[in-house]
Amino acid sequence: MDLDESFSSESSVDSDEELQEAFAAGKLRPGLNLELPASSKTINNTAGLNQTLLTIKKNLPWLERLDVTSKPATTHKDLISQSETDVHDDFKRELRFYCQAQATVLEAIPRLHSMSIPTKRPEDFFAQMAKSDDHMKRVREKLVEKQTAIERSEKAKKLRELRKYGKKVQIEVIQKRQKEKKEMLDAVKKYRKGQKDKLDFLENLPGEKKNSQNKKSADNLRPNKKREFKNKKFGFGGQKKRSKMNTKSSALDMSEFNPNINQKKPGKTGKGKPKPGNKNKRPGKARRQKAKSRKK
Amino acid sequence: KDQLFVINEMCEMRNCSKCIYLEAKKKQDLYMWLSNVPRGPSAKFLVENLHTMSELKMTGNCLKGSRPLLSFDQEFDKEAHWSLIKELLIQTFSTPNHHPKSQPFFDHVYTFSIADNRIWFRNYQILEEDGSLAEIGPRFVLNPIRIFEGSFGGPTLFQNPHYVSPNDLRHLMRKRGAQKYMSRIQAKKSLEMRRGQPSYETDPTDDVFVTIRPEDAEEDS
Numbered sequence: 001m002d003l004d005e006s007f008s009s010e011s012s013v014d015s016d017e018e019l020q021e022a023f024a025a026g027k028l029r030p031g032l033n034l035e036l037p038a039s040s041k042t043i044n045n046t047a048g049l050n051q052t053l054l055t056i057k058k059n060l061p062w063l064e065r066l067d068v069t070s071k072p073a074t075t076h077k078d079l080i081s082q083s084e085t086d087v088h089d090d091f092k093r094e095l096r097f098y099c100q101a102q103a104t105v106l107e108a109i110p111r112l113h114s115m116s117i118p119t120k121r122p123e124d125f126f127a128q129m130a131k132s133d134d135h136m137k138r139v140r141e142k143l144v145e146k147q148t149a150i151e152r153s154e155k156a157k158k159l160r161e162l163r164k165y166g167k168k169v170q171i172e173v174i175q176k177r178q179k180e181k182k183e184m185l186d187a188v189k190k191y192r193k194g195q196k197d198k199l200d201f202l203e204n205l206p207g208e209k210k211n212s213q214n215k216k217s218a219d220n221l222r223p224n225k226k227r228e229f230k231n232k233k234f235g236f237g238g239q240k241k242r243s244k245m246n247t248k249s250s251a252l253d254m255s256e257f258n259p260n261i262n263q264k265k266p267g268k269t270g271k272g273k274p275k276p277g278n279k280n281k282r283p284g285k286a287r288r289q290k291a292k293s294r295k296k
Numbered sequence: 297k298d299q300l301f302v303i304n305e306m307c308e309m310r311n312c313s314k315c316i317y318l319e320a321k322k323k324q325d326l327y328m329w330l331s332n333v334p335r336g337p338s339a340k341f342l343v344e345n346l347h348t349m350s351e352l353k354m355t356g357n358c359l360k361g362s363r364p365l366l367s368f369d370q371e372f373d374k375e376a377h378w379s380l381i382k383e384l385l386i387q388t389f390s391t392p393n394h395h396p397k398s399q400p401f402f403d404h405v406y407t408f409s410i411a412d413n414r415i416w417f418r419n420y421q422i423l424e425e426d427g428s429l430a431e432i433g434p435r436f437v438l439n440p441i442r443i444f445e446g447s448f449g450g451p452t453l454f455q456n457p458h459y460v461s462p463n464d465l466r467h468l469m470r471k472r473g474a475q476k477y478m479s480r481i482q483a484k485k486s487l488e489m490r491r492g493q494p495s496y497e498t499d500p501t502d503d504v505f506v507t508i509r510p511e512d513a514e515e516d517s
Binding site: 044045046049050052053055056057058063064065066068070071073087093096097098100102103104105108109118119120121125127129130131136138143 | 332336349350352355358359361364366367368370373376377379384386390392399400402403407409420425426427429432443445452453454457
């Protein structure tokens with residue numbers, strides 16, 4: 001069979017790696033036969049090349065040509081020796097090109113300066129640029145978009161972390177409260193059973209704080225004044241129809257009367273002279289900063 | 297092929313000494329000719345990995361018409377064909393001093409490097425004099441095909457042995473699918489041949505009444 005013959009012949013001659021290399025070099029033709037490079041395929045007329053090079057070579061001063069041959073400048077620790085850089089490693093390859101360009105710049109600019117030629121474009125020199133302003137605007141927008149995307153993702157990450165932390169704190173607080181409740185009940189039970197005659201556990205209650213610090217009092221839970229006024233005026237669709245009736249009770253109603261609006265002299269509103277003791281009510285800058293950082 | 301000689305005449309009419317001719321074939325492959333027009337050498341390249349200036353990742357910008365600095369890899373001096381190509385590139389891409397259409401300051405640099413037997417081109421804007429750069433312009437890779445002694449023709453001075461034409465590449469890619477069936481059949485055949493003959497005859501019914509002791513069974517699991 002055909003397959004038998006072809007298989008046995010090539011298994012005895014070529015190894016797998018050679019075949020793979022040949023395929024990569026593009027020498028393989030269908031049928032897995034290795035095509036030998038024909039002698040006519042490579043023409044390298046070195047003498048002819050050198051001859052033509054001499055004929056076309058123009059020995060112009062450097063200023064006309066501005067060419068620099070350089071090897072990559074920086075001893076970047078990513079940049080290993082040239083022979084090791086693989087073409088397919090994009091980052092290293094581009095880095096090598098960048099360093100080569102840098103080396104050229106570092107060589108050419110001082111040379112131009114030594115010939116007293118200005119190299120840097122002054123700020124007020126306006127001329128047509130290779131890319132239009134419109135294009136550059138789009139480039140900038142793209143960059144800004146990328147920045148904001150990064151920032152947004154950072155914020156989201158932080159928020160997630162914060163939520164986890166907050167959840168942990170919440171769990172701790174709940175557990176602490178449960179523990180205290182349990183202790184209180186135990187103490188009460190002991191007292192009832194006569195083991196303890198003193199009522200000291202009632203004195204040092206942990207919940208006793210000043211009222212102003214207890215933020216969740218009923219007063220604070222009401223909506224603010226603006227909201228209340230709007231609710232009264234516009235709540236339930238307005239209620240304009242029955243709001244003003246000239247009845248005895250509405251005529252006697254003095255709740256909407258405020259003498260301070262039109263009956264007092266102007267300039268009487270306001271705090272008046274601040275007393276010298278008032279400054280102490282507001283904590284100073286350092287105290288406020290400390291409280292702020294503690295709250296966070 | 298005869299159309300290429302027309303380019304010589306056109307250049308003579310316009311008084312040009314160098315010519316870059318880009319031709320696209322099959323709307324897929326781009327070839328670039330770089331030629332010294334009167335009777336000098338010319339080189340044909342295949343352009344690969346082309347990225348134009350309008351890509352938004354290229355953030356640099358430069359004066360239109362400012363003279364470029366040219367940067368060459370050291371590999372260009374090692375072989376005769378690279379040296380010839382280098383001289384052609386220098387003469388083509390460098391702008392003469394005080395050319396009427398050129399701008400005075402130096403703000404961009406062209407980089408030509410050799411990797412994998414190809415020439416890699418990059419165009420960078422010089423942001424700071426101490427060496428920080430931003431990429432501006434197009435980037436492409438030139439794969440040299442041939443170098444001719446004349447302009448757009450003439451005897452071949454150099455033919456690149458590593459060059460595979462894009463048609464051949466596509467051909468090989470297509471054939472690879474066809475190879476799958478053949479290689480599978482051959483793999484099966486090779487397994488059969490490698491398996492060898494059984495060394496002695498065994499009766500499959502010998503295993504039927506073999507009992508494994510519990511200790512041995514546990515060892516296996």
